Structures are given as C-alpha cells and as structure tokens.
Amino acid sequence: MATDYDAPRRNESDELGEDSLEELKARRAEAQSSSVDVDETDFNEALELPGADLSNEELTVRVLPKQEDEFTCSSCFLVHHRTRLATTKNGQPVCRDCAA
Numbered sequence: 001m002a003t004d005y006d007a008p009r010r011n012e013s014d015e016l017g018e019d020s021l022e023e024l025k026a027r028r029a030e031a032q033s034s035s036v037d038v039d040e041t042d043f044n045e046a047l048e049l050p051g052a053d054l055s056n057e058e059l060t061v062r063v064l065p066k067q068e069d070e071f072t073c074s075s076c077f078l079v080h081h082r083t084r085l086a087t088t089k090n091g092q093p094v095c096r097d098c099a100a
Contacts, residue, residue, distance in 0.1 A: 073098055 066072065069082050074092035086099035 066079055070079050071082060071085060071093045072079050073095040074089065075094050075098035078095065080095045084095045084097075085093055086096040087094050
C-alpha cells in the first residue's frame with residue numbers, strides 16, 4: 001500500500017470530532033480512573049524496612065588517608081591507584097575514565 005507522506009497527518013484530536021458523546025465520556029472516565037495521585041513525601045515517610053529499627057544506630061566508616069601510590073583525579077575528584085592514571089591536563093592528574 002502506498003503512503004502519501006505529503007498529506008496532512010491525523011492525530012487523536014482530529015478523530016475526537018467524529019466520536020459519539022458516549023464514547024468521549026467513556027474515555028474520560030477511563031483516563032481519570034487509571035491515574036492515581038500519590039504524594040511521594042507521604043509515601044517515603046511511611047516506608048519502613050521490615051524488622052529494621054535503625055533509630056539508635058551510628059554508622060562508622062574507617063577512612064584512610066590517600067596512599068603514596070594513589071592520586072586524586074582533577075576531573076571526577078575520586079582517588080585512584082596510580083595504574084589508573086591516563087594523562088595530566090595542565091599539570092593535574094586525570095584518570096582513565098575521565099580521559100576517555
């Protein structure tokens with residue numbers, strides 16, 4: 001079947017004029033019933049992990065200083081091992097990920 005690409009395209013708003021009033025009411029009811037208004041902040045506050053009471057927990061992480069064989073990328077500011085050093089831009093080290 002040949003298609004005339006220069007002909008004006010029809011969209012749903014053009015076809016709505018041809019539908020009956022009952023069909024339009026049914027479409028509106030379907031559109032309204034399928035959407036649910038959910039407040040994300042209320043949902044997040046009510047979300048609890050089962051069996052987890054973390055109210056009195058302290059998170060402790062052991063932080064090590066940068067080692068002699070590591071460098072800080074001047075682009076992503078992550079600490080990498082020297083084997084990840086790709087180039088230097090303006091005298092600043094850049095990792096392989098940022099150089100690519």
